Amino acid sequence: xxxxxxxxxxxxxxxxxxxxxxxxxxxxxxxxxxxxxxxxxxxxxxxxxxxxxxxxxxxxxxxxxxxxxxxxxxxxxxxxxxxxxxxxxxxxxxxxxxxxxxxxxxxxxxxxxxxxxxxxxxxxxxxxxxxxxxxxxxxxxxxxxxxxxxxxxxxxxxxxxxxxxxxxxxxxxxx
Amino acid sequence: xxxxxxxxxxxxxxxxxxxxxxxxxxxxxxxxxxxxxxxxxxxxxxxxxxxxxxxxxxxxxxxxxxxxxxxxxxxxxxxxxxxxxxxxxxxxxxxxxxx
Numbered sequence: 328x329x330x331x332x333x334x335x336x337x338x339x340x341x342x343x344x345x346x347x348x349x350x351x352x353x354x355x356x357x358x359x360x361x362x363x364x365x366x367x368x369x370x371x372x373x374x375x376x377x378x379x380x381x382x383x384x385x386x387x388x389x390x391x392x393x394x395x396x397x398x399x400x401x402x403x404x405x406x407x408x409x410x411x412x413x414x415x416x417x418x419x420x421x422x423x424x425x426x427x428x429x430x431x432x433x434x435x436x437x438x439x440x441x442x443x444x445x446x447x448x449x450x451x452x453x454x455x456x457x458x459x460x461x462x463x464x465x466x467x468x469x470x471x472x473x474x475x476x477x478x479x480x481x482x483x484x485x486x487x488x489x490x491x492x493x494x495x496x497x498x499x500x501x502x
Numbered sequence: 503x504x505x506x507x508x509x510x511x512x513x514x515x516x517x518x519x520x521x522x523x524x525x526x527x528x529x530x531x532x533x534x535x536x537x538x539x540x541x542x543x544x545x546x547x548x549x550x551x552x553x554x555x556x557x558x559x560x561x562x563x564x565x566x567x568x569x570x571x572x573x574x575x576x577x578x579x580x581x582x583x584x585x586x587x588x589x590x591x592x593x594x595x596x597x598x599x600x601x
Contacts, residue, residue, distance in 0.1 A: 346574060353575025363575035367528060368519045380515065389573040396569030401561035408557050434526060 347386025354385055365389070399456040406454035411446060421446060452491045453501075460484035533568055539581050540564035562586070 354365035365385050411418050424442045425432075437443065467479035477483060492500040503509050518524060540560045547555035563580040571577040580587055 349574045349576055362528065364519045364572050366575070367524060368515045392569055392573040393566070396572075397562065397566040400565035400569075401558060404561040404565075405558040434530070 344386050344390060347389050350389035351382050351385050363389075364392075402456040403450060403454060407446065407450040410450055410454070417442075417446070452497070455487060455491070458486065458488035458491065460486045529572065532571060536564050536567050536571075536577070536581060543581070543584070 350363060350365060353363045354369065365380065365388070369380065411421060421442050424440055428436050428440065462482050462484040465477050465479050465481045465483055469479045470477050472483065491497070494500050503512065540563065544555040544557055544560050547560075560581075563584070563586070566586075567577045567579065567581050578587065
């Protein structure tokens, strides 16, 4: 229903902020499975180090992490599966490599598996979920980029989508 | 956050919790548990009577449960539920995705 959906979108920020209460509670008193990153951050600070992480900060950062850490990962993994399945030769190579590993698939052997890691890197290069711009401000004295004089204060950016398909860095960039 | 000093302090705070060693020692078991469950579900759907598995759906539920557990200290348990839920933790206003 469009109206219900509109209401959900309009209140989504409030809802996530409400959830933040759990993040704050578990930061202070979480143990075992209820630990969270914020509690671990505080635990890792040096004695006497000044730490400012207010309740509002934790609520907002928890909300940020939900946005940054859910769809991005899911979309990239989905592209990875698709990219492998449409290349049966690659699929066979990858399956062979993983089949050689131990049953536990420990971190060290996964990090050392060349085909698996290439597949991940190439998926991130071509189908990374946020191939966006990285805006920067030109310093006041201005600069020259690729023959163009850029005045100070102008916002410029590089973007991952084009960089990741630059044939001078990646021969056969679309393969 | 645009203040360089405040940003540096926040970044330092986050860097420890997001370091490889911290993530491995604190979260390896829990993340593996969720990944295994997602892969099991995909396998079930792919080999079942259905036409196939919706991998985007299962990866979304998996990634959201993982980051929810890391951020809030409690999973949304959407993998167990098998669908997106909007207000988890059995809140009185719990709404399930109905459409």
